[in-house]
Amino acid sequence: MDLVRHLRYFTVVAEELHFGNAAIRLGMAQPPLSQRIKRLEEELGVRLFDRSARQVRLTDAGRLLLGEAREIVARVDRLHELARQGQGTVLKVGVPPDLAPAAIAALVAGFREIKPEVRLAPAEIWTADQVTALAEGTIDVGLVRHPVSAPGLEYGRILVQAQGVLLAEDDPLTAVGEVHLADLAGRELLMPPKEGEPGLHAQVLSECRRHGFVPTQVHQGAGLGLVLAGAAVAFGPKAELPGLAWRPLLGSPIMSRVSTAWRVATASVNEVIGDFSAVAVRTLKERAGMTDEGAVPARRISRRPGMLA
Amino acid sequence: MSAPDFDTLFSTAGVRGWLHAADIDSGREVGHGADVPLPTASMFKVPLLVEFCRQADAGLLDPSDRVTVPAAGRSSGPTGISAMLDEVTLSLRDLAYLMIAVSDNGSADVLLARVGREAVNTMLAALGLHGTRVLQSCQEFNDSMREDAGHPWPFVDPDDVARLRALDPERTNRSTPREMSALFGMIWRDEAASAESCAWMRAALNKQVWPHRLASGFPYDDVAVSGKTGTAPTLRTESGVVEYPDGRRYAVAVFTRSFSTALNQPRADAVIGTAARMAVDHLRR
Structure with a gap:
C-alpha cells in the first residue's frame, strides 16, 4: 500500500471527523475512503476511529498517531516542493x-x-x-x-486605490457613512514606518494638512492595535476586521x-x-x-x- | 437602510424639525415631514429671484436697469439698503444680489413691487409648486408681527409669539421642505429659468454670507454650500444646495421651530447643518 497517501486520508478524516465531508475534500467517493481507512487500520494494527457512536471520533491510538502522520505528510510535500524548485x-x-x-x-x-x-x-x-x-x-x-x-x-x-479610514468600531465618527479628513482633527494617526515609506508619508501628511487634519501624533507600524484601542486612526483600503470600522473618505483625498x-x-x-x-x-x-x-x-x-x- | 433618526437630533437641539433632501441628478430623496406647509420667512426671496430672472429672460425687465431708492419709506431690516441711511441708486440685479447674499428686505420689496407677487405665484404654479405661495412683502411681514404682538421687536413672550400671523402658513409666505428643495433643484439643473440666469442665481446663492446653518454641517474646503436662510420668532430655516467634490449635488431644505423663544440659539442654527449632513450622508450610502 501507499502508506503516505493513506496517512493523508487519515489526517483529513481526523480533521473533518466526518467521512462524507472528508471524501468531498479529497475529491473521492465515501466508500473507497472508508475502505482505505480500514486498510490503514489493518496495516497499523490499531483502530484509528471510533465509529460506534453516531459521530466519528478519534480513538486514543488515533490521537497518538495523528501528529506523526501529519508530520510525515508535510515532509513528503516539502520534499516534492524542493524537487520542483530545483528545476x-x-x-x-x-x-x-x-x-x-x-x-x-x-x-x-x-x-x-x-x-x-x-x-x-x-x-x-x-x-x-x-x-x-x-x-x-x-x-x-x-x-x-x-x-x-x-x-x-x-x-x-x-x-490606484482610494483609501478610507479605519476607526475603532465604537468611535462616534462611525455614525456617518463618509468621513472628511477635517473630521479627524485632533486625532493620532498610524502609518507605515516613515523610513520604509518616505514618499507615502510626505504625500499623505501634506494631504491631511491641506484638508484640515494635523495629527497630534504620527505613530509608525503595520499592526492595527492602536486603532483597535481607539488611540489612533489609520488609512487603508476597505476591510472588514473585527473591532474596526472602515469608512470612505469624502472627496477621496488619499490615494x-x-x-x-x-x-x-x-x-x-x-x-x-x-x-x-x-x-x-x-x-x-x-x-x-x-x-x-x-x-x-x-x-x-x-x-x-x-x-x- | 433606514432613514437617520432626525427626531432625536432635532429634539436634542431644542427644536422640532422638518426636512427634505434630494440628489439633484438622480432624484434619490429622504424626507422628514417633507410635505408639511411651513412659513418660509425670508426664503420667499428665492421664488422672487426666480421670477425676476424669468422676466429678464422674457425681456420684461432689464436686470441692469438702475433704480433710485429714497431713504424714506424703505422696508426695515438689519442689512443691505434697509440698514443704510441715505438714498441709493443700484441696478435691479445688484438689489437682487443684496436680497440673497444678506437677505436685504429693502431690496426684496423693491424687486417684489417691480416683479409683482401674482407673477411670482403664477410662476410657482406653473412649476408645479402648489404648496408655495408669496402673500406678503417683507414690510407687511414685519408690520403684521408688530400688530399681532402690540409692540415692536423683539418678540420673545411666548403668548405674543403664539399670536403671530407671520408663523401661520395659511396667512404668510409658505412652502414645504419638498417644494423648497425642488425649487433649488430646478435652479441647479437650469430648469427654473434660462441657463444663463440659473448660473447667475447659483452664483448669488453661493455668495450668501451666513455660515451658521446649512454651511455649518459641511465645514470642508472642497464642499460648496449655497442657500438662503429664513428667520422669524422661533422659526429658523435654510434651503440650498450642497456640492460634493465628486460632482454629486444635493438640494436640501430644513425648517425648524424652537421650543424656546430665545433669539440666540446657536444649537438650533447648527442643527440645520447637522441634519442636512445626515440627510446627504444617507443619500450617499
Whole structure:
C-alpha cells in the first residue's frame, strides 16, 4: 500500500471527523475512503476511529498517531516542493508588508498558474528597502508605493486605490457613512514606518494638512492595535476586521498608488518580470480593488463669503 | 437602510424639525415631514429671484436697469439698503444680489413691487409648486408681527409669539421642505429659468454670507454650500444646495421651530447643518 497517501486520508478524516465531508475534500467517493481507512487500520494494527457512536471520533491510538502522520505528510510535500524548485528559475519579489494577505496569496497563485516552472520567492519589504534591494540585486522585482524616485528603475503600470479610514468600531465618527479628513482633527494617526515609506508619508501628511487634519501624533507600524484601542486612526483600503470600522473618505483625498518596479539592467529575467507585472496588475485589480490611474481631478476649493470677510 | 433618526437630533437641539433632501441628478430623496406647509420667512426671496430672472429672460425687465431708492419709506431690516441711511441708486440685479447674499428686505420689496407677487405665484404654479405661495412683502411681514404682538421687536413672550400671523402658513409666505428643495433643484439643473440666469442665481446663492446653518454641517474646503436662510420668532430655516467634490449635488431644505423663544440659539442654527449632513450622508450610502 501507499502508506503516505493513506496517512493523508487519515489526517483529513481526523480533521473533518466526518467521512462524507472528508471524501468531498479529497475529491473521492465515501466508500473507497472508508475502505482505505480500514486498510490503514489493518496495516497499523490499531483502530484509528471510533465509529460506534453516531459521530466519528478519534480513538486514543488515533490521537497518538495523528501528529506523526501529519508530520510525515508535510515532509513528503516539502520534499516534492524542493524537487520542483530545483528545476526552475527563481524570481525574488518584494511586496509591501501591509499588502492584504489575500492579495499576496492571489499574486503567488496567479503567477504559478502562468509560469509553473518559475518559483516565486516573495519577501515583505517596505518601498525604500525594495529600492535598495533592487539596486543590490537582492530582489528581481518589487511592488512599490509611489511617489518613489530612484535612478535606474523601471516601473509597471501604476494602479490606484482610494483609501478610507479605519476607526475603532465604537468611535462616534462611525455614525456617518463618509468621513472628511477635517473630521479627524485632533486625532493620532498610524502609518507605515516613515523610513520604509518616505514618499507615502510626505504625500499623505501634506494631504491631511491641506484638508484640515494635523495629527497630534504620527505613530509608525503595520499592526492595527492602536486603532483597535481607539488611540489612533489609520488609512487603508476597505476591510472588514473585527473591532474596526472602515469608512470612505469624502472627496477621496488619499490615494494609494502602486506599481511593479525592476532594475533597467535585469535583462536576464526580463521576460519573467513582464509576466509578473501582468499578473500583478490583474490580481491587484481583481482581488485588491485597484484601478488604472486616471486623470487626477483638479482640486476645487469652494468659495464662501465668510472666508474673505 | 433606514432613514437617520432626525427626531432625536432635532429634539436634542431644542427644536422640532422638518426636512427634505434630494440628489439633484438622480432624484434619490429622504424626507422628514417633507410635505408639511411651513412659513418660509425670508426664503420667499428665492421664488422672487426666480421670477425676476424669468422676466429678464422674457425681456420684461432689464436686470441692469438702475433704480433710485429714497431713504424714506424703505422696508426695515438689519442689512443691505434697509440698514443704510441715505438714498441709493443700484441696478435691479445688484438689489437682487443684496436680497440673497444678506437677505436685504429693502431690496426684496423693491424687486417684489417691480416683479409683482401674482407673477411670482403664477410662476410657482406653473412649476408645479402648489404648496408655495408669496402673500406678503417683507414690510407687511414685519408690520403684521408688530400688530399681532402690540409692540415692536423683539418678540420673545411666548403668548405674543403664539399670536403671530407671520408663523401661520395659511396667512404668510409658505412652502414645504419638498417644494423648497425642488425649487433649488430646478435652479441647479437650469430648469427654473434660462441657463444663463440659473448660473447667475447659483452664483448669488453661493455668495450668501451666513455660515451658521446649512454651511455649518459641511465645514470642508472642497464642499460648496449655497442657500438662503429664513428667520422669524422661533422659526429658523435654510434651503440650498450642497456640492460634493465628486460632482454629486444635493438640494436640501430644513425648517425648524424652537421650543424656546430665545433669539440666540446657536444649537438650533447648527442643527440645520447637522441634519442636512445626515440627510446627504444617507443619500450617499
